[in-house]
Amino acid sequence: MEKGCFCFIFVFAISFLAFSQNKMAVLSGRVFDQNTGEALIGATVYDEAGMAGTSTNAQGYYSLKYVVSDSARITVSFLGYESRSIAPGPASTIQNIYLSPATRELGEVVVTSGIAANVQKAQTSAFMVNKTELLTLPSLASEPDLNLYLQLTPGVSFAGDGNSNLYVRGGGHDQNLFLLDDMPLFHVSHFGGFFSTFNADIINSATLYKGGFPARHGGRLSSVVDVHTYDGDLYKFHGKLTLGLLFSKIAVNGPISKGKSSYNISFRKNLFNYLDLLSDANIDFNFYDANVKISAALSEADKVYLSFYSGNDLFGFHDGTDSTGFLKNSTSWGNLAASVRYNRIFSPSLFGNFIIGHSDYHFNEYRFMKLDSVSEDERVHYENDFQSDISCEFAKAHFEWNIRNNVRLFAGYEFNGYRYNPGNAHIIQKFPGLENAEGDYGYEKSYSIENNLFAELIFEGVYGFSGNIGIRPSLLSIENISFFSFQPRLSLSYSLLKNLEIKTSFTQINQAFHVLTSTGTGFSSDYRIPVFDIAPPSESEQFVVGLEYKPQPGYEITLEAYSKYMDCLVMKKPGVRYTVDYSAWEKTIETGGKGLSEGLELLVRKTLGTFTGWVGLTWQSARRCFENINNGNPFPFDYDRTWEVNCSGQYAIKENMNLGLNWIYATGIPANIPEWYYEDIDGNSVFLYKGYNSSRQRDYHRLDLSLALKGDHGDWNISIMNVYCRKNPYYYEVTICDKQPVLKEHNLFTIIPTFSYTFKF
């Protein structure tokens, strides 16, 4: 019934809007930076006479219908750039437009927002990243980080020290779809969660969707983080070298063929093993990120891109030498993604974007011990190489059809072919006195294919309503089982008063695989497993209603309430090792879980002027329910923070000096602290819990400051994290000492000053 209604509304809306259009000429093309040739995302293209406008998409594409007349003027503008007005011809044409950066004298220091306003008017629950704020945000490594920035926004639970994962509206960190230039990345956290895999310097635009997902996005239950990187300067070479305490990086970009093709390459890596310096143990630590993007304009209408990302982390211990005996334990993980993207303006009203690529994530635990320098019968050799991977071959074809200036149709097809290695270990075991053993143990490798169609109709100002109606039929096949989902989407907004909009959205979304994750704090140990008969795809339904008020340019206040229901969730059985029994999932996982999160989010944001920033307030309640956990009763989600206050600001003291600040207060996350204990007849202490996640950690709060100084030859960035040395809880440990219970709180960071220097060449 629900599906039928959606089909009817969708078809009716398309028919009505398509037939009611007028014949006008169409101007379309891309908008670029005049100096660098970089596509400008979210630039406004406005027909002065017809009083209609549009904005450029993530590829800088626009399409505007205008009334043909001698006085027709199209104005193109973008924050921080000189506006440009052009007189369109009588016939539909494709025309690329170049804007020059603003060169006006700065009577006062003006910080432009850099927010790309390419998100639809009816869109709820979207947060567009302010690049200026992002680049001056206080951070642990004096390195701005996208995930840590997004953690400060309402609706994203602050994860805590040493954790850069995103927990959006009661969802797990595995429920976020990270798109880097349209390539999905599976895990975006570096060791210790100090920072994510996104190199902030190359980010052109980033948008977080917490709800009201457009139908073009799917595959994860809780959020979409859509990141687009710079193409590189088409005319001049640029280079940056940053030296920091935790890592250093180099970034270069420039033309390959002047005015036609460009490259943008960045690489960051820890230069020295600072963890080894801090500890007596022999610690192995290593990480890197590499981003490569090559773009080329084949013609005015055609553009092709090559994108590549590789990142890896390694953490472990070793002891001894080959001659004396050697011991090594390590964990490593990383992503690899590559794609070819082609986009074309087929006609002034039709734009297509096509991408094929590969993305994979690998997780490895390695334990090695050997002793060869003794007699044959005393030799020891032990090796346990555990590997868990997922890889995805993907292809997407997206079309954007400009039906009228206020009506667009997005439609397309997406293919995802997943290959799973849920977990396999190669074990060699040779110990004196014990039988030698060698073998491979593991879960079966499997494949799944996901075919998605999507269509979304976006309209603005139709009987006072703006909206996005979409469907995303999806067929997920694995072996002989198929799962079909319809996934309707609806976003609507209506202007109650001038500058005051009421918005609502409904989203149904499915996830193509499950993630088993350790609920420990901070460390990466995720295993991606396929859906199967006892664990069908997880589903989510989310309703949002909200108010958006923009009292004047540069100010916005949003208030949103949401209710999100999740079904078919999966989690690891408490206390069960992942590798316990490779033959039966039933022994390892709990299935059929349900989740319900509800919340209220207030965001007051200033995006223009010498002072920019926001204050966010969140109330939320996030619950999970599994039949065999907590006696079948709902229990708080691991990152359920009831209250959260975030203040983030940036003040331009001088033209070349910015002060950044953020302060966060959050209710403590749920913790498992025993309520009772007894000693059994054998003298064992037995702990009893009131329920799962029935206690809470102490509340979390912290103030961070940063100072960014821009010089002629380079930039300094100085950060102080946790200025007032708050000892925030990391985890709790319970023991019995002398028959008395002892609860010990472990902390991770107190005050941390860091700095970095960026040399430009």
Add this chain to the structure above:
Amino acid sequence: MKHNYILFSVFVLVFLISCNTMDYIKDDHIRLDYAISSFFSPDSLFIIKIDSVQKFFFKSGEEMNARIDAVVLTSLSSNEHFALQKIDDSSFLYTSPLVCLKKGGEYKIEVFLDSTDEVISAIDSIPNSEPSFNLLSTGVRIDRNAMGDASLVNATCVILLVPPKNMLRSYYELKVFTKSYARELNYFAVNEVQVGLESSSILITSEDYYPTGTSIDKSKPSSLLFSTSGDVDSVLIDFVYCPDISLPDVLSEHDLRIELSCVSYAYYKYKTSLYKQKNALRGDVIFGAAQPVSVYSNVNYGTGIFAGYTVLSKKVHVDKFVYYD
């Protein structure tokens, strides 16, 4: 303007209607005044410990537990009742010399409290199966440090277990006790001690409670629990133990007592969940705190364990072994 308010109300109404709820299942009325614990077998005197459950953070002024009126053990097989008495006033142990437990017998314990009609109770039986086992071999394992030097000499054993012939799953616990001798003191025997065990048998390493090779700060379990299906003819179990850690390069001469118990399902569930809880409680700076594990209980209106088992025992004398580099 009125139109706007109506629309606003419709939006809010739709949102409220869409809100889902999650129903809480009512907990059974559980008293947590007392924890009972007893592992009973036909080969030993029946003893049960009835101790009050302690609040983790006891606040003064909180009400005390109800008093115990009577403790009764009933043999459900023979319908005999035994009133249990405290061993002494200062202990929490109850027993009766009249109790005579039998293999295959089903027993019920009841603890009557003075202020309530609720009776703390539990039922379990003693396994009736007849497994057998033989000690196949003993040996030594030399653990070395990273420099290749012998850091510890351990003793190794392999046993062959022949499970009972039935189609049911059987549960076992393996315990090892050592009694060491000091020659210079003329064979003066020290107390028998239970030693921690390691094993490489897949039957044991595949159990949840057994620590993985990659577990940080792993400790040897004090006993090895495992189960066999009814269609298995025989299984080999190896284990490693260290009789005396104070002499790292010497395997001292000792008597070894291997105790293989055939345990009830409740016994197996309790012990394995207890070991899992112990492992889960150990947090560390990398992995943080693990998910909590509830220890299995088969006690109604209280908590604890009441579980039966039978024991098979073998003794062997192990000679001294000195490692010469």
